[in-house]
Amino acid sequence: MNTLPPATDQVDTLLSYPRLALLGLQHVLVMYANAVALPLIIGAALHLPKEQIAFLINADLFACGIATLIQSVGLGPFGIRLPVIMGVTAIAIQPLLSIAAMPGVGITGLYGAVIAGGLYGLLVAPWVPRLIRFFPPVVTGTILTMIGIALIRVALGWAGGGAGTPGFGAPASLAVAAAVLLAVLLFARFGRGLFGNIAVLLGIAVGYAISSALGWTSLQGLADEPWVRLVTPLAFGLPTFDLLPCLMMCLVMTVVFVEATGMFFALGVMTGRPIAPEDVKRGLRADALGTVIGGVFNTFPYLSYSQNVGLVGLTGVHSRWVCAAAGVIMLVLGLIPKVAFIAASIPQVVLGGASLVMFGMVAATGVRILAQVSFDGAGNRNALLVAVALGIGLVPIVQPGFFASVPAMLQPLVKDPILLTAIVAVLLNLLLRSPQRGTP
Numbered sequence: 295m296n297t298l299p300p301a302t303d304q305v306d307t308l309l310s311y312p313r314l315a316l317l318g319l320q321h322v323l324v325m326y327a328n329a330v331a332l333p334l335i336i337g338a339a340l341h342l343p344k345e346q347i348a349f350l351i352n353a354d355l356f357a358c359g360i361a362t363l364i365q366s367v368g369l370g371p372f373g374i375r376l377p378v379i380m381g382v383t384a385i386a387i388q389p390l391l392s393i394a395a396m397p398g399v400g401i402t403g404l405y406g407a408v409i410a411g412g413l414y415g416l417l418v419a420p421w422v423p424r425l426i427r428f429f430p431p432v433v434t435g436t437i438l439t440m441i442g443i444a445l446i447r448v449a450l451g452w453a454g455g456g457a458g459t460p461g462f463g464a465p466a467s468l469a470v471a472a473a474v475l476l477a478v479l480l481f482a483r484f485g486r487g488l489f490g491n492i493a494v495l496l497g498i499a500v501g502y503a504i505s506s507a508l509g510w511t512s513l514q515g516l517a518d519e520p521w522v523r524l525v526t527p528l529a530f531g532l533p534t535f536d537l538l539p540c541l542m543m544c545l546v547m548t549v550v551f552v553e554a555t556g557m558f559f560a561l562g563v564m565t566g567r568p569i570a571p572e573d574v575k576r577g578l579r580a581d582a583l584g585t586v587i588g589g590v591f592n593t594f595p596y597l598s599y600s601q602n603v604g605l606v607g608l609t610g611v612h613s614r615w616v617c618a619a620a621g622v623i624m625l626v627l628g629l630i631p632k633v634a635f636i637a638a639s640i641p642q643v644v645l646g647g648a649s650l651v652m653f654g655m656v657a658a659t660g661v662r663i664l665a666q667v668s669f670d671g672a673g674n675r676n677a678l679l680v681a682v683a684l685g686i687g688l689v690p691i692v693q694p695g696f697f698a699s700v701p702a703m704l705q706p707l708v709k710d711p712i713l714l715t716a717i718v719a720v721l722l723n724l725l726l727r728s729p730q731r732g733t734p
Contacts, residue, residue, distance in 0.1 A: 314613075314615055314616060314619045315619055315623075318616055318617070318618075318619025318620040318621075318622070318623050319619075319620070319623055322620050322623045322624055322627070329351075329354055329355055329358060329381060329382070329624070330351055330354075330498075330637045330640075331645065331648070331649065331652065332354065332382045332387060332390075332594055333347055333350035333351045333353075333354050333593070333638075334347060334351075334637070334638065334640060334645055335387060335391070335448075335645070335649075336350070336390055336391070336394060336404075336594070337350050337638070338642065339391050339394040339395065340394050340400075340401055340404075342401075344515065344635070344638045344639065345515065345519075345635070345638075347638040348519070348631060348634040348635040348637070348638040349525075349529070349592070349631070349634070350592065350593060351634035351637050351638060352523070352525055352627075352628045352629070352630070352631055352634045353525045353529075353591050353592045353593040353628065354382070354593045354594065354628070355624045355625075355627045355628035355634075356525040356591060356624070356625055356628025356629065357525075357584075357587050357588050357591040357593045357596060357628075358380055358381055358382075358593075358596055358621075358624050358628075359621045359622065359623070359624035359625030359626075359627075359628060360584075360587055360591075360621070360625065361380035361580070361583070361584030361587055361588070361596035361621075362378070362379055362380040362617055362618070362620060362621035362624065363618055363621040363622070363625075364380075364580050364583060364584065365378045365380050365577065365580040365581075365584070365598060365617075366378055366379075366614040366615075366617040366618045366621065367614070367615075367618050367621075368576070369580075371575075371576060371579060372576060372579045372580045372583050373576055373577070373579075373580045374558060374569075374573050374574070374576050374577030374580065374598075375573075375576075375614055376558070376561050376562070376565060376567070376577070376614055377561065377565070377612060377613060377614045377616060377617045378561070378577070378598050378599075378614070378617055379598075379599050379617050379620055379621075380580075380581075380584050380596045380597065380598060380599065380621075381596065381597070381599050382588075382593075382594045382595060382596065382597070383550055383553075383595070383597045383599065385438065385441055385546060385549060385550055385553075385656065386543075386546050386550075386594065386595050386597075387441075387445055387448075387653075388441055388444045388445050388448070388711075388712055389542045389543065389545070389546050389710075389712060389713075390404065390594065391448065392542065392709075392710050392712075393407055393539040393542060393543075396536070396538070396539065398536075399534075399536055399539055400534075401530050402530055402531050402532065402533050402534045403533075403534045403535070403536050403539055404539065405528075405530070405533045405589045405590075405592065406533035406534045406535040406536065406539070406540070406589070407535070407536070407539035407540050407542065407543040407589075408543060408585060408586075408588055408589035408594060408595050409533055409535075409585075409586055409589035409590065410535055410539075410540035410543060410544065411540070411543030411544055411546060411547045411585055411595055412547070412582050412583065412584070412585030412586030412587075412588070412589060412595065413582075413586060414540075414543075414544040414547055414582075415547040415551065415578065415579075415581060415582025415585060416579060416582040416583065416586070418547075418548070418551075419551070419575055419578040419579045419581075419582055420575055422551050422552075422555060422574070422575075422578055425548060425551070425552075426552055426555070428720055428723065428724075429548065429549065429552045429720070430723065431663050431664070431666055431667050432664065432667045432676045432679055432680065432719075432723065433679070433716075433719045433720060433723050434549060434552055434553070434660075434663060435660045435661070435662075435663030435664035435666075435667065435680075436660065436664065436679065436680050436683045436684060436715060436719045437549055437660070437712065437715055437716050437719060438549075438656060438657070438659050438660030438663060439657050439660030439661060439664065439684065440660070440683075440684060440687045440688075440711055440712055440715040441656050441657070441660070441712055442653055442654060442655075442656035442657020442658070442659070442660055443657055443688070443691070443711070444691065444711045444712060445649070445653035445656060445657075446650065446653050446654060446657065447691060448649070448653070449646050449649035449650045449652075449653050449654075450646065450650070451646070452471075452642040452643065452645050452646030452649060453467070453468065453471035453643060453646030453647055453649075453650065454467055454468065454471075454643075454646070455467035455642065455643055456642055466508070467643045470501060470504055470505060470508070470510075470641075470643045470644065470647065471501075471643045471644070471646050471647035471650075472647065473500065473501060473504055473647070474497050474498065474500060474501035474504075474643075474644050474646075474647025474648050475497070475647045475648075475650055475651065477496065477497040477500040477501070478493050478494055478496070478497030478647070478648060478651050479493075479651075481493035481496045481497060482651075493651075494648050494651060494652060497647070497648050497651075498640065498644055498645070498648050501640075501641075501643070501644030501647055501648070502639075502640055502641075502644055504644075505640075505641045505643070505644055510641050510643075511639045511640075511641060512639060513635070513636065513639055515635070516632060516635050516636070519631040519632050519635045520631055520632075521630065521631070521632060522629050522630065522631075523629065523631045524629065525591055525592070525628055525629070526592075527590045527591050527592070528590065528592070529592045530592055533589060538707065542710070542713060543585075543595065545712075545713070545716055546595065547581075547582070547585065547595070549716075550581065550595075550597045551578055551581070554577065554578060554581055554597060554598045555574055555578070557598060558573065558574055558577050558598070565612040566612075577598060580598075581596070581597045581598055584596030584597065585597065664680065675726040675727065678722070678726060679719060679722040679723060679726060682718060682722060683715050683718040683719040683722060684715065686714050686715070686718050687711045687712070687714045687715030687718065688711065689708075689711075689714070690708065690709050690710065690711050690714065691711055694709075697709070
């Protein structure tokens with residue numbers, strides 16, 4: 295059954311080119327904070343200089359634009375042809391940080407893991423309906439909650455000025471981080487329309503202004519950056535492939551596929567377009583291809599944002615060409631190094647204050663999913679699953695030395711709270727689930 299929208303779809307032809315550009319720019323602004331945050335986060339974890347972090351930001355925007363065009367416009371068997379913006383999901387942040395911290399892996403190993411995750415996604419996309427049964431809401435909600443908890447720990451480290459640094463927790467650092475957090479909350483509460491939806495970006499701008507007034511930012515080297523520079527693939531060298539990092543990214547792809555499938559159906563309802571299984575496969579293939587593109591272009595996995603549902607509700611426009619316009623704008627921004635260099639100058643404390651909101655929303659998403667799960671009667675199995683999975687997953691966070699006697703080859707596994715939580719949750723779901731069909 296062909297469910298592609300007709301080429302002359304009314305909601306597309308009613309939009310003039312200037313309005314398409316303006317709506318596309320609005321979508322870019324809503325997503326820009328996330329697009330900039332991850333290169334800053336991973337660049338800091340890998341101890342990259344500012345110039346290379348700026349390059350990561352350019353690469354991020356460039357590859358994001360390509361992936362968005364593939365998903366929204368379509369390319370053969372790729373792309374769901376719905377108003378979808380692609381981006382690096384927050385679910386991938388903690389696994390990427392864990393990979394960056396692994397001895398001997400480095401940035402080429404990180405990109406190898408991203409490419410492996412994308413190839414895995416291309417392989418399993420047609421079989422996702424069969425995989426979903428291993429990831430019911432009680433499992434995905436538990437995993438997302440743990441991802442949020444683990445990320446909040448990272449955000450607090452930045453908010454204090456850098457965990458382990460001599461001045462960590464200095465009053466000035468905490469004050470700036472608190473000011474950023476307050477600004478985000480005020481913009482979210484009182485901002486109208488677009489301003490409320492770019493609250494995180496505006497909060498970062500406020501923090502940047504404060505830190506600049508305090509002399510904490512430096513734009514030295516900005517004049518040496520060209521106005522235009524092409525993003526070259528494999529700029530850091532050929533990717534390397536290590537087993538555990540690749541497995542971690544495969545897990546991320548599986549969890550995100552489950553989330554993206556639900557988002558596709560929600561968008562179908564909002565836009566009045568029935569979603570068939572073949573549509574879902576095209577959308578997931580685009581997610582997987584976007585992830586491969588991310589690894590090749592020195593950046594990260596690109597997946598369908600769940601925030602797309604909110605964006606469609608915000609604009610009231612159901613045209614996929616708005617997202618295509620946003621993709622073109624991101625492509626152009628990815629070619630301007632000076633803008634990326636300014637973004638790369640954002641201090642850690644500013645990023646920490648904003649990340650408390652962004653990362654906390656990941657945990658809130660997990661809690662929201664768990665709220666839909668039954669915990670009464672036979673649902674006690676679900677309560678047991680959540681309790682044990684979160685309890686074991688928290689071990690590396692609250693007692694880092696607990697698994698000190700575990701063999702060295704298993705240390706990366708037991709030190710990662712998300713992997714532990716995911717493994718325990720999936721196994722307990724298989725062990726505790728009711729033999730009767732339809733039992734949650």
